[in-house]
Amino acid sequence: MPVGMEQLVGDLKAETEVLRALLVELDADDWELATPAEGWAIRDQVSHLAYFDDAAVRAATDPDGFRDELRRMVSDGGVSPDSIAERYRVMPPAELLSWFDRSRAGLIDTFAALEKSARVPWYGPEMSAASSVTARLMETWAHGQDVADTLGARREPTDRLRHIAHIGVRAAPFSYRLNGRPVPEVPVRVELTAPSAAVWTWGPADAADRVVGPALDFCLLVTRRRHRDDLALLVTGPVATEWVSIAQAFAGEPGKGRPPSRESGASAHRLNF
Incomplete structure (x- = not known):
């Protein structure tokens, strides 16, 4: 990009x-x-x-x-x-x-x-x-x-989220090393829908492991501001599943992250800003 x-x-x-x-x-x-x-x-x-x-x-x-x-x-x-x-x-x-x-x-x-x-x-x-x-x-x-x-404020999401999503994707190897895990050689396809309705993609189009969903939700994931269960992301494949459990876009220790809300899936998506 x-x-x-x-x-x-x-x-x-x-x-x-x-x-x-x-x-x-x-x-x-x-x-x-x-x-x-x-x-x-x-x-x-x-x-x-x-x-x-x-x-x-x-x-x-x-x-x-x-x-x-x-x-x-x-x-x-x-x-x-x-x-x-x-x-x-x-x-x-x-x-x-x-x-x-x-x-x-x-x-x-x-x-x-x-x-x-x-x-x-x-x-x-x-x-x-x-x-x-x-x-x-x-x-x-x-x-x-x-x-x-x-x-309790709502921020309007913008296409500036692409910068954050890009760091999140590029930082995948760092996330693995930070958690003491080997970096997988299997590619992951990331397809995100921007606030403008554009589609942003990373990784091979034919990759079996995939993360698909709103760019806002992916950015909340990789900044560890929402629990995975509270986000409308479709994750397919074992490598993608492991990655989203540890993904982070920032340097330093990951911390505890956010606990899941009492809601999940599409209903919890209403909580996202």
């Missing part, structure tokens, strides 16, 4: 605006509301994004300094999102929102000036600048989903 840096940055801006529209309506107590991520309030979702936006800018502008910092973090026990969240819980909501605004603006300005193929270090393997922006968009959408779920 060849996409230019200008479009990627523009889509990141648009996804940022959706999240910010939720945040600006919050009062001080709302920032402390518990989200579906265990132990995290809305404030933690936002500090997480701001912190790693700043980290992405350091990685792009001072890669050697970023690598030195990462080595220190690893020697001290690794990168802990929970510890990072705890560090910023004393920050007043207004300051936290300002931090997010500054960090996101810096991220967008920095990456808009880069070639899409420029290499950028990260906490896992280094990636291209284009992949780094795509990852930040995925994180914004996923953590924004937690905020929306907490507030």
Whole structure:
């Protein structure tokens, strides 16, 4: 899916605006509301994004300094999102929102000036600048989903979901390795219906193992924001079945994921945003 840096940055801006529209309506107590991520309030979702936006800018502008910092973090026990969240819980909501605004603006300005193929270090393997922006968009959408779920808000799905779906498909080998399983050689066909009704596909058309369904549901799956049983995805074949049980689009430990709702199948699909 060849996409230019200008479009990627523009889509990141648009996804940022959706999240910010939720945040600006919050009062001080709302920032402390518990989200579906265990132990995290809305404030933690936002500090997480701001912190790693700043980290992405350091990685792009001072890669050697970023690598030195990462080595220190690893020697001290690794990168802990929970510890990072705890560090910023004393920050007043207004300051936290300002931090997010500054960090996101810096991220967008920095990456808009880069070639899409420029290499950028990260906490896992280094990636291209284009992949780094795509990852930040995925994180914004996923953590924004937690905020929306907490507030009972509905976000209109858009074709920006294609970026997230693409990461989810490409990250399949990572998902297997993260869970200590061998990466299968059997291909999986993924066919997703976009919000625009376009059909996005990955993998051979004649593959026996398949994942078919709404792009929104697939993105909720690979960001681990919904349980597999609550999604309208048709999964065929043993390899595809194993993959959807461990699929994730983000780096780091998978965590517990979301428990299934009391409903399942098409009825539970009403809960998706």
